[in-house]
Amino acid sequence: MSRHLCSKELYTAFLQASSIRYSSTALSDVSPIDISHDSISNWIKSKNFQPKEIWHEVKNYIKDKNKGVLIVDDTILDKHRSKKIELVRYQYSGNAHDIIPGIGMTNLLWHSDEQNLNLPVDFRIYAPQEDGKTKNDHFKEMLKLAKQRGLSPEAVIADCWYSSLTNLKMIKDMGWFWIMGLKKNRKVNRNQELKNLEIPDEGLKVYLRGYGWILVFRFTRKNGRIEYIGTNIENITKTNIKLFTKMRWNIEIYHRELKQTCGIERCQARTSRAQRNHILLCVKAWINHFKRCWGKNVSFYQIKWDVIKPAISLNLQYLLPTI
Numbered sequence: 001m002s003r004h005l006c007s008k009e010l011y012t013a014f015l016q017a018s019s020i021r022y023s024s025t026a027l028s029d030v031s032p033i034d035i036s037h038d039s040i041s042n043w044i045k046s047k048n049f050q051p052k053e054i055w056h057e058v059k060n061y062i063k064d065k066n067k068g069v070l071i072v073d074d075t076i077l078d079k080h081r082s083k084k085i086e087l088v089r090y091q092y093s094g095n096a097h098d099i100i101p102g103i104g105m106t107n108l109l110w111h112s113d114e115q116n117l118n119l120p121v122d123f124r125i126y127a128p129q130e131d132g133k134t135k136n137d138h139f140k141e142m143l144k145l146a147k148q149r150g151l152s153p154e155a156v157i158a159d160c161w162y163s164s165l166t167n168l169k170m171i172k173d174m175g176w177f178w179i180m181g182l183k184k185n186r187k188v189n190r191n192q193e194l195k196n197l198e199i200p201d202e203g204l205k206v207y208l209r210g211y212g213w214i215l216v217f218r219f220t221r222k223n224g225r226i227e228y229i230g231t232n233i234e235n236i237t238k239t240n241i242k243l244f245t246k247m248r249w250n251i252e253i254y255h256r257e258l259k260q261t262c263g264i265e266r267c268q269a270r271t272s273r274a275q276r277n278h279i280l281l282c283v284k285a286w287i288n289h290f291k292r293c294w295g296k297n298v299s300f301y302q303i304k305w306d307v308i309k310p311a312i313s314l315n316l317q318y319l320l321p322t323i
Contacts, residue, residue, distance in 0.1 A: 005035075062110060068112035069247055072107070077102050088101050106142070
């Protein structure tokens with residue numbers, strides 16, 4: 001039996017340092033203190049870390065709570081090799097373009113061009129089998145909490161999944177603006193579908209039943225796909241809408257960095273609680289990476305490379321002794 005218990009600091013540092021293995025056994029192998037993998041496994045199952053801890057980590061970096069946008073999107077943590085994990089369910093993955101077994105995660109990001117900030121402020125695990133909540137329930141819950149925390153974004157940005165009438169009305173009632181994707185068959189005016197309307201470059205003012213007047217823009221992407229963007233901001237130009245929608249890509253970068261540099265998909269624990277704790281500590285590891293990179297021209301990937309570079313260099317000298 002190990003004489004030492006794992007800690008949040010040790011586990012998070014391990015997530016930051018490791019590049020390949022993220023299991024309890026791997027941490028036990030490299031830990032600077034004598035700790036068994038069973039002790040680590042029991043620790044990660046016994047804790048009850050909550051998403052609110054993320055806000056306490058990042059709030060001091062947000063100097064102006066009015067100069068930025070809130071971006072919402074979800075991602076699937078691929079678990080195709082671990083189907084016996086309690087949180088795993090089959091759902092559609094945009095990356096795989098298929099239905100895969102995984103854990104759904106909905107993230108709320110604060111982005112500020114002025115401060116060069118791109119920070120997670122909240123997240124939720126999509127597990128209707130446990131809490132009965134939909135993605136839209138999590139969306140509304142996180143936005144209400146963001147308002148309580150004093151955030152007042154220039155706009156809430158999301159794709160068409162989150163542009164339900166209920167969500168749009170809630171954002172309007174909060175006194176906020178929104179910029180969101182709309183499906184091509186969305187009904188406006190007198191039962192017209194967006195795809196059948198002629199939308200000029202300056203946008204088209206349409207009446208959204210149950211909500212009111214909104215402005216809609218039509219974009220043709222490089223792959224030929226047509227995208228409709230709606231907003232409740234009056235007198236905004238298509239150029240500005242394009243700038244706002246471009247910001248949405250930042251949450252995709254965040255998702256990729258979480259998966260590639262923090263091992264968020266690599267936890268092998270089967271219990272829901274252990275998975276939730278691992279996910280939160282991965283977000284914390286990402287934030288620690290951010291703190292090291294912020295203000296410097298260094299990427300997360302460079303930090304990871306700097307960790308393993310000396311070992312690779314030494315191994316090359318061993319493998320090629322004649323050089």
